[in-house]
Amino acid sequence: MAKIKLEYIWLDGNEPTQVLRGKTKVVDSSKFSGKLDECPQWSFDGSSTQQAEGSSSDCILDPVYICGDPGRTNAHIVMCQVLSSDGFPHPSNGRAMINDDDGDFWFGFEQEYTLWDKATNKPLGFPAKGYPAPQGPYYCSVGAKNAFGREIVEEHLDICLDAGLNVEGINGEVMAGQWEFQIFAKGAASAGDQIWVARYLLERVAEAYDVVVNWHCKPVKGDWNGSGMHANFSNTQLRTANSKAVFEEVCNKFAPQHVIEACIAVYGADNEQRLTGLHETQAIDKFSYGVSDRGASIRIPLYSVQNGWSGYLEDRRPNSEADPYKVAATIIKVVKGGFEAGDAVQAGTYGSNVDDLTIVEGIGPKIASLLTEAGMDTLIEVSNSTPEKIKEILAAAGKRYATHNPGTWPKQAELAVAGKWDELKKWQDELDGGK
Numbered sequence: 001m002a003k004i005k006l007e008y009i010w011l012d013g014n015e016p017t018q019v020l021r022g023k024t025k026v027v028d029s030s031k032f033s034g035k036l037d038e039c040p041q042w043s044f045d046g047s048s049t050q051q052a053e054g055s056s057s058d059c060i061l062d063p064v065y066i067c068g069d070p071g072r073t074n075a076h077i078v079m080c081q082v083l084s085s086d087g088f089p090h091p092s093n094g095r096a097m098i099n100d101d102d103g104d105f106w107f108g109f110e111q112e113y114t115l116w117d118k119a120t121n122k123p124l125g126f127p128a129k130g131y132p133a134p135q136g137p138y139y140c141s142v143g144a145k146n147a148f149g150r151e152i153v154e155e156h157l158d159i160c161l162d163a164g165l166n167v168e169g170i171n172g173e174v175m176a177g178q179w180e181f182q183i184f185a186k187g188a189a190s191a192g193d194q195i196w197v198a199r200y201l202l203e204r205v206a207e208a209y210d211v212v213v214n215w216h217c218k219p220v221k222g223d224w225n226g227s228g229m230h231a232n233f234s235n236t237q238l239r240t241a242n243s244k245a246v247f248e249e250v251c252n253k254f255a256p257q258h259v260i261e262a263c264i265a266v267y268g269a270d271n272e273q274r275l276t277g278l279h280e281t282q283a284i285d286k287f288s289y290g291v292s293d294r295g296a297s298i299r300i301p302l303y304s305v306q307n308g309w310s311g312y313l314e315d316r317r318p319n320s321e322a323d324p325y326k327v328a329a330t331i332i333k334v335v336k337g338g339f340e341a342g343d344a345v346q347a348g349t350y351g352s353n354v355d356d357l358t359i360v361e362g363i364g365p366k367i368a369s370l371l372t373e374a375g376m377d378t379l380i381e382v383s384n385s386t387p388e389k390i391k392e393i394l395a396a397a398g399k400r401y402a403t404h405n406p407g408t409w410p411k412q413a414e415l416a417v418a419g420k421w422d423e424l425k426k427w428q429d430e431l432d433g434g435k
């Protein structure tokens, strides 16, 4: 009986940039016809991937996307999201943060990367000593003088298309040895799934040539372009806007400082090295938008203008190492109504906020500062406290705080600390002002 190879791939818990892992499950062909729901959950040792402690180390691989694996015989690739042993999304699981059930958002990611020579520790095409000729001739180049690594790029394109990924194009990029592929999908999760599978396939193709894929956003310092993952996006509102004002309204949702920070938090590590205001970028701490402006944070493509102000936008800030799930989740969240302090899903996506007490429903900025003054300045301390203790702090602050009921606050904080964002969000939806 023929055997089928299923390559389960997932993202580990490496910080600040998660890395792909994979292992093969062999199944009988009699039990498998190529469908996702025929792929069982599987487990792995999370203590070896920075996703669990050694004492309780099993994490769960939950299949979310399947495609053929043209690089192996009788094989499929199974993209998985990681669940904790309790069945809830693991804190490293960016896919779980996508709030896009209706598939109304479409994404086109432009994934740039650099093919890297292990021997010289430089991009393909760079001499062992010094630098090649300055940038200019490499972008969309042809010929051995300027194009380096095409055999890998071509093989990767074919294997992606054979697998059924919706790759829309490839091109040589501005720096020698730098390339790009583009993937479009309707639905944020699908776009993220396909980018991750394409990254996996590129790693594997390049591995056979003993070439490294360098995903870093600024692999060569100095006057060399960095690598981005421009995120083109639209929803029904943008696609049918027929209005300049609608485009400006959506762009302006990205402008507040706390939104800039929330975006940059998930737009890839070391982005300050790339978003300098040079090399077709806007500076990392600034926000701007403009028609056809490649120096803006968000570019309004000429297409959208000429299409009667209907179409899509391009956020140029996400970098080549960013997690497309988190990028898409963030863009959707901003467009759907922005960020509010105390939003648990936001915190789950942007883990650095776990000391934001306002994640607990019922704690506003005023009460958060009261608690902080009383020495309760982290969610861990709130979770270790009791409603009675918190009530004392509130009562001491005056009559207007005495009416607040902190009954659920320690338990809410506990869920936040444990990274159980979905559970917390569900509970908060049922709570009324934290009561």
Ligand SMILES: [Mg+2]
Pocket: 110, 112, 173, 180
């Ligand atoms: Mg590009």
